[in-house]
Amino acid sequence: MNSSATKKKKPQTSLKNKSILLGVSGGVAAYKAIELCRRLRDEEASVSVVMTDASKNFVTPLSLEVASMHKVFSSLYEEPMAHITLPQQAELMVIAPATANIIGKFANGIADDLLSTCFLSFSGKTVIAPSMNWRMYENRIFRQNLEKLTSLGVIQVGPGQGSLACGEEGPGRMAEIPDIIDAVRTAFSKRDLEHEKIVVTAGPTREYLDPVRFISNRSSGKMGFAIAKAARNRGADVTLISGPTSLAAPAGMRFIQVETALEMAEAVEKEVRSGASALIMAAAVADFSPSEKSGTKIEKAGELLIRLRQTPDIISSVAAGKGKPFIIGFAAETGARVERAREKMKKKKMDMVVFNDVTEAGAGFDLDTNRVTIIDKKGETGLELMSKDSVAEAILDRFSEIKA
Ligand code: C5P
Numbered sequence: 001m002n003s004s005a006t007k008k009k010k011p012q013t014s015l016k017n018k019s020i021l022l023g024v025s026g027g028v029a030a031y032k033a034i035e036l037c038r039r040l041r042d043e044e045a046s047v048s049v050v051m052t053d054a055s056k057n058f059v060t061p062l063s064l065e066v067a068s069m070h071k072v073f074s075s076l077y078e079e080p081m082a083h084i085t086l087p088q089q090a091e092l093m094v095i096a097p098a099t100a101n102i103i104g105k106f107a108n109g110i111a112d113d114l115l116s117t118c119f120l121s122f123s124g125k126t127v128i129a130p131s132m133n134w135r136m137y138e139n140r141i142f143r144q145n146l147e148k149l150t151s152l153g154v155i156q157v158g159p160g161q162g163s164l165a166c167g168e169e170g171p172g173r174m175a176e177i178p179d180i181i182d183a184v185r186t187a188f189s190k191r192d193l194e195h196e197k198i199v200v201t202a203g204p205t206r207e208y209l210d211p212v213r214f215i216s217n218r219s220s221g222k223m224g225f226a227i228a229k230a231a232r233n234r235g236a237d238v239t240l241i242s243g244p245t246s247l248a249a250p251a252g253m254r255f256i257q258v259e260t261a262l263e264m265a266e267a268v269e270k271e272v273r274s275g276a277s278a279l280i281m282a283a284a285v286a287d288f289s290p291s292e293k294s295g296t297k298i299e300k301a302g303e304l305l306i307r308l309r310q311t312p313d314i315i316s317s318v319a320a321g322k323g324k325p326f327i328i329g330f331a332a333e334t335g336a337r338v339e340r341a342r343e344k345m346k347k348k349k350m351d352m353v354v355f356n357d358v359t360e361a362g363a364g365f366d367l368d369t370n371r372v373t374i375i376d377k378k379g380e381t382g383l384e385l386m387s388k389d390s391v392a393e394a395i396l397d398r399f400s401e402i403k404a
Helices: 028-042 061-068 082-089 100-108 114-121 134-138 140-151 177-188 222-233 261-273 314-320 338-347 388-403
Strands: 019-024 046-051 092-098 125-130 160-163 169-173 197-202 237-242 254-257 278-281 288-290 308-310 326-333 352-357 372-376 380-382
Touching: 019 028, 019 082, 019 114, 028 046, 028 061, 028 092, 028 177, 046 061, 046 082, 046 114, 082 114, 092 100, 092 114, 092 177, 100 114, 100 125, 100 140, 125 177, 134 140, 134 169, 177 222, 197 222, 197 261, 222 237, 222 278, 222 388, 237 261, 261 278, 261 314, 278 314, 314 326, 326 338, 326 388, 338 352, 338 372, 352 388, 372 388
Parallel strands: 019 046, 019 092, 092 125, 197 237, 197 278, 237 254, 278 326, 326 352
Antiparallel strands: 160 169, 288 308, 352 372, 372 380
């Protein structure tokens, strides 16, 4: 097939029309539930809120009513069947913040308020975002309760390490909102990559001239991180190998940090040879590296000539080796040069190439959106401008289709 096979695809928002029951318990992080509610609604999910009485000391029902656009419930008796109807209408429960108290109740089948009773009558998946002082978080009884819930399939997100409301430092800080959204996505996502072992690369590399100076590029790592997270959410065993970025290490995968193209080549080689089924090279690996690296800081001089040599091509060497995985590469071009991307795919023996024109508005470096064309041996699909998360899903959809 050729470019006549090009068709546009609508971006899929995976939380669209999902029905979520948000439980808010009485921790200082309860005010963050407003933001969580808004972000879920930005994703076009429908959110109903159940508050514990204690949580009303930290956030008002009215604020959550406005944020969710639905009536907020907290009494077992105001609407006598709410503990049955609310869970029945929900596809997922999210408890944020989840205090030691509510976790203790959930783990022991106590149903003495609306939220704990909803949990008991709910048969779907539940995500909890624990939030408490680190001493409570480390308490052995609490840990037993938490372990009981997670062993029964409750999905835990966080807590993070950091400054707590009490002024102390330690584990117990509620997970950040994007991480909670991520856990919600995981709970909803397809599990079509459960038997895949996928190595993803992300970010730029740094090629040193001397101990303090390097040549690099504008890659933020966002595309590669989005692919790694989406693959993890779909059940794959993921290794993310990343050059320096400002992004936090994603949970639920092996995370290997590298700096230079050579380090990235070595890390990829090692991971792929240990039995990967796919390699997704989203990293903007430097094509050139200084021929010589000075051991000391180069002194100022009128003019400095730098000689560069080509770095080893990671894709080509993986493709030439034994047990070649399915290889997906990226072709970031300046200009609409789809044909060049297709040639690159053939030359480097890739199975799929994701082309984007970095000069186009909304596409390319350091943005949250991208407009790409997915090219494989059977044809090509031009996608609309969409979030990098949606691009990641579309790439994995095509990979999954081809492998099926
Ligand atoms: O040929 P070009 O560098 O444009 O190809 C881009 C693709 O090749 C990307 O997927 C990138 O990760 C990969 N690459 C590589 N090794 C290099 C440079 C780029 O595998 N040394």
